Amino acid sequence: MQKRGEDTRTHILEAAQNLFSQMGYDACGVADICQAAGVSKGAFYHHFPSKHAVFMELLEGWLEKLDEQLLAFRAQSADIPSALLLMSGLMNELFQRATSNLPIFLEVWRQACRDNEIRREISAPYFRYQAFFQSMIDEGISEGSLKAVDVQLVSRTIVALGIGILIQGILDLDGADWQQVTRGGIELLIQGLTN
Amino acid sequence: MQKRGEDTRTHILEAAQNLFSQMGYDACGVADICQAAGVSKGAFYHHFPSKHAVFMELLEGWLEKLDEQLLAFRAQSADIPSALLLMSGLMNELFQRATSNLPIFLEVWRQACRDNEIRREISAPYFRYQAFFQSMIDEGISEGSLKAVDVQLVSRTIVALGIGILIQGILDLDGADWQQVTRGGIELLIQGLTN
Numbered sequence: 155m156q157k158r159g160e161d162t163r164t165h166i167l168e169a170a171q172n173l174f175s176q177m178g179y180d181a182c183g184v185a186d187i188c189q190a191a192g193v194s195k196g197a198f199y200h201h202f203p204s205k206h207a208v209f210m211e212l213l214e215g216w217l218e219k220l221d222e223q224l225l226a227f228r229a230q231s232a233d234i235p236s237a238l239l240l241m242s243g244l245m246n247e248l249f250q251r252a253t254s255n256l257p258i259f260l261e262v263w264r265q266a267c268r269d270n271e272i273r274r275e276i277s278a279p280y281f282r283y284q285a286f287f288q289s290m291i292d293e294g295i296s297e298g299s300l301k302a303v304d305v306q307l308v309s310r311t312i313v314a315l316g317i318g319i320l321i322q323g324i325l326d327l328d329g330a331d332w333q334q335v336t337r338g339g340i341e342l343l344i345q346g347l348t349n
Numbered sequence: 350m351q352k353r354g355e356d357t358r359t360h361i362l363e364a365a366q367n368l369f370s371q372m373g374y375d376a377c378g379v380a381d382i383c384q385a386a387g388v389s390k391g392a393f394y395h396h397f398p399s400k401h402a403v404f405m406e407l408l409e410g411w412l413e414k415l416d417e418q419l420l421a422f423r424a425q426s427a428d429i430p431s432a433l434l435l436m437s438g439l440m441n442e443l444f445q446r447a448t449s450n451l452p453i454f455l456e457v458w459r460q461a462c463r464d465n466e467i468r469r470e471i472s473a474p475y476f477r478y479q480a481f482f483q484s485m486i487d488e489g490i491s492e493g494s495l496k497a498v499d500v501q502l503v504s505r506t507i508v509a510l511g512i513g514i515l516i517q518g519i520l521d522l523d524g525a526d527w528q529q530v531t532r533g534g535i536e537l538l539i540q541g542l543t544n
Contacts, residue, residue: 260459267452277520304533310517310525311534317516318509322479325472330505338499339506346540 163201165191170208175254179209179261209262210275216251217279220244224286234294235344238312242337249323249332256324280313287312300347308347315339358396360386362410365403370449374404374456404457405470411446412474415439419481429489430539433507437532444518444527451519475508482507495542503542510534
């Protein structure tokens with residue numbers, strides 16, 4: 155029974171991922187997802203309270219790999235500046251994922267403008283990355299690889315660089331090697347944090 | 350006649366601005382704009398080829414003031430680092446404008462995912478700001494206030510900071526004084542550009 159439940163869950167997630175891309179998030183209803191996944195509405199609502207909950211689980215799935223890579227890079231680096239430079243190498247992958255899911259993000263974000271609960275949920279990963287980089291900067295100051303700085307300011311600047319380069323990459327697809335721009339921007343920032 | 354034509358144009362723009370906010374960009378048609386502005390469809394199409402053209406003129410109007418302020422700050426500053434710090438003070442205003450028009454931006458951007466012409470048009474202001482900061486960094490290197498750096502990289506990093514802080518401010522409205530974060534981020538960057 156456990157196994158069949160997991161299969162149903164996976165079918166729903168896979169069907170939703172395809173339909174959100176093909177039809178658009180708004181246009182795709184729970185009935186469409188059920189039909190494509192070959193499950194009943196009862197089975198759907200047994201696993202997910204809403205279409206939005208399916209989106210959130212897809213989003214968490216997309217970010218899971220990024221989280222693992224960030225943690226692995228931090229663990230394998232000799233110090234925080236090296237870890238930050240290593241992390242800039244994740245931009246291309248992040249960029250591909252963001253580009254292919256951009257229309258879905260835009261529609262969900264549009265919903266978040268009208269619905270505070272959705273707004274809170276889609277903001278959660280942002281706060282996680284903010285806290286992650288804050289703890290890295292704290293560690294860099296403790297280990298002496300970074301000078302004493304405002305850790306919140308620096309983590310927000312790092313997150314800003316990431317988001318801002320991602321969006322420039324989307325606006326100007328072939329305009330630059332955006333992974334190299336990320337690395338260069340992080341290098342500039344590290345120079346400001348070490349001199 | 351000239352005067353009446355300008356009035357019609359202004360009425361259309363004002364009506365569209367209100368309706369895009371109230372109804373949403375997608376839901377609002379040319380017929381709605383004509384009715385609210387009290388003009389005929391013929392008059393509308395005399396002034397604008399499409400609803401998208403109305404949006405682009407509104408966008409250019411919103412950015413015009415920003416452009417003027419950027420140019421004024423550059424003109425009145427003793428050197429490029431001072432000009433960049435002064436410019437960080439524009440974030441709050443930019444932020445208010447971006448927040449109130451966010452739903453419209455998201456819908457137009459969603460359209461740009463399907464339509465390359467719209468994509469090209471909404472990317473145009475981005476390229477303008479990129480070129481503007483590039484010329485500033487060039488000037489900073491010439492005047493000796495900045496060290497010799499990759500000007501494209503630095504202008505992309507500055508634009509990334511601006512976009513990334515704007516989006517964090519939208520996700521985390523009351524989480525920080527975002528204008529102060531912008532100033533702090535620019536200060537860090539300048540340290541990296543001058544040491």
